[in-house]
Amino acid sequence: MSNSYQYTVTGRFLRYVQVDTQSDPHSDSFPSTEKQKDLGRILVQELTAMGLTDARMDDNAYVHATIPSNSDRKVPVVCFCSHMDTAPDCSGTGVKPIIHRNYDGTDIVLPDDPSQVIRAADHPYLLKKIGDDIITASGTTLLGADDKAGVAIIMDLANFLQLHPEVKHGEIKILFTPDEEVGRGVEKLDVEQLGAEVGYTLDAGEAGSLEDENFSADGMTIIFHGVSAHPGSAKGKLVNALKVAAAFVGALPHESLSPEVTSGREGFIHPVHISGTAEKASVQFIIRDFNTAKLGEYEYMLQHLADETIKRFPGSGTEFVVKEQYRNMKEVLSQYPKIVQYAEEAIRRTGLPVIKEPIRGGTDGARLSYMGLPCPNLFTGEMALHSKHEYVSVQDMEMSVNMLVNLVSVWEENA
Incomplete structure (x- = not known):
């Protein structure tokens, strides 16, 4: 030059x-x-x-x-x-x-x-x-x-x-x-x-x-369904989807699979947004790993954790949406x-x-x-x-x- x-x-x-x-x-x-x-x-x-x-x-x-x-x-x-x-x-x-x-x-x-x-x-x-x-x-x-x-x-x-x-x-x-x-x-x-x-x-x-x-990446949304009821007469009826979602997030791994504790070639699952009402709440994740096959493993793990969470809240339900982002x-x-x-x-x-x-x-x-x-x-x-x-x-x-x-x-x- x-x-x-x-x-x-x-x-x-x-x-x-x-x-x-x-x-x-x-x-x-x-x-x-x-x-x-x-x-x-x-x-x-x-x-x-x-x-x-x-x-x-x-x-x-x-x-x-x-x-x-x-x-x-x-x-x-x-x-x-x-x-x-x-x-x-x-x-x-x-x-x-x-x-x-x-x-x-x-x-x-x-x-x-x-x-x-x-x-x-x-x-x-x-x-x-x-x-x-x-x-x-x-x-x-x-x-x-x-x-x-x-x-x-x-x-x-x-x-x-x-x-x-x-x-x-x-x-x-x-x-x-x-x-x-x-x-x-x-x-x-x-x-x-x-x-x-x-x-x-x-x-x-x-x-x-x-x-x-670079990382392979998916986006995943886990939706929790509750049962809405007037809080004044909610006993035995209300199932608060926000509480279900909060319990789920609280059960996520703390010592592994999180951005704040991973580096190098380690992948992670990362909740980036939570929103909703007592009737319906959602948690959005970004999921990352250099090995594309591991994304499916992480997604299965999250689904299993969500299924285990709703067992603690009879009457609640869950569904999952996964979207490919990049590879x-x-x-x-x-x-x-x-x-x-x-x-x-x-x-x-x-x-x-x-x-x-x-x-x-x-x-x-x-x-x-x-x-x-x-x-x-x-x-x-x-x-x-x-x-x-x-x-x-x-x-x-x-x-x-x-x-x-x-x-x-x-x-x-x-x-």
């Missing part, structure tokens, strides 16, 4: 995070929030200004653009993808990004709420970034590096390739998606129309990270080893060690892999996601741009 190149990734990132694009898990519309299109329109304008003639946003808020091939070789079409939305877990309204130049290793106090302190002792990766320029929010919102760092990196890649035609590459598809944070990011995407053969999401953290394995991308990517091997080579060319760890979560890439577009996940530098302590290193983002330039070169060289 040219030593004289002036990266645009930081300026783009600072602009993008100030656009509120928070998605809404309770919305039935697609995208779940119209404000995600505000960023989409900005990206289309910037891509058009670069000279990409087909830049557009469709009715579902997918932003598309093509960088034409400049190679004489038949290079597979590669798609780079990031999501525009931010997580519902923490406010994304009024983000004020702050650059902490030449970070010195001390705790970072966020000025708009001094009780919010990014403590170096709690963030081991931050201590590896001494001397870097660290971007945080101001203390009242998340930052949005997840995944606007990825968006800015892909945009800077496009900018670099437009300015440096001497870098040979095949056709490149750019894709920005809504609603990844609510699990619906590629729900409306027409993969065949996209026209790519290979994909990479930009949504991983530590510099050098390459993720080709481990490893099951697809293992059939296309070059996709991961070329990414590893690109990371090494950038001067970084390759870090491969399974994702304790999912990405658009997991869904895309099962939709016919094999798609591992690459680093952006985003850290402490979904929180007011979110941060990203400027230098990490720049290395990610460099890595993508190397990656398109690797694909061209091996065509």
Whole structure:
């Protein structure tokens, strides 16, 4: 990559995070929030200004653009993808990004709420970034590096390739998606129309990270039926479904199979929402494991526990609804080893060690892999996601741009 190149990734990132694009898990519309299109329109304008003639946003808020091939070789079409939305877990309204130049290793106090302190002792990766320029929010919102760092990196890649035609590459598809944070990011995407053969999401953290394995995931709802009665004359009649649901939740494992006590390759069952009335109550779960077959084991266990619970409440009943969410991308990517091997080579060319760890979560890439577009996940530098302590290193983002330039070169060289 040219030593004289002036990266645009930081300026783009600072602009993008100030656009509120928070998605809404309770919305039935697609995208779940119209404000995600505000960023989409900005990206289309910037891509058009670069000279990409087909830049557009469709009715579902997918932003598309093509960088034409400049190679004489038949290079597979590669798609780079990031999501525009931010997580519902923490406010994304009024983000004020702050650059902490030449970070010195001390705790970072966020000025708009001094009780919010990014403590170096709690963030081991931050201590590896001494001397870097660290971007945080101001203390009242998340930052949005997840995944606007990825968006800015892909945009800077496009900018670099437009300015440096001497870098040979095949056709490149750019894709920005809504609603990844609510699990619906590629729900409306027409993969065949996209026209790519290979994909990479930009949504991983530590510099050098390459993720080709993620949780398989189901959603499960357990519904408890009670018997309603006027509380003034309820003796011998009322069966309170809320109490049945509460007893069930209280009987869940505490020392295992919970997110708060698992790590690495351990799976979990996690109640995320409970609601209802005395007559009917429901408990919603997310169920995760790297071994897809284990999801069924966990679901059977929950059904058995629910059946045992209702025995304690005569007159109550239960039913179950299971919905597949996404599957481990490893099951697809293992059939296309070059996709991961070329990414590893690109990371090494950038001067970084390759870090491969399974994702304790999912990405658009997991869904895309099962939709016919094999798609591992690459680093952006985003850290402490979904929180007011979110941060990203400027230098990490720049290395990610460099890595993508190397990656398109690797694909061209091996065509």
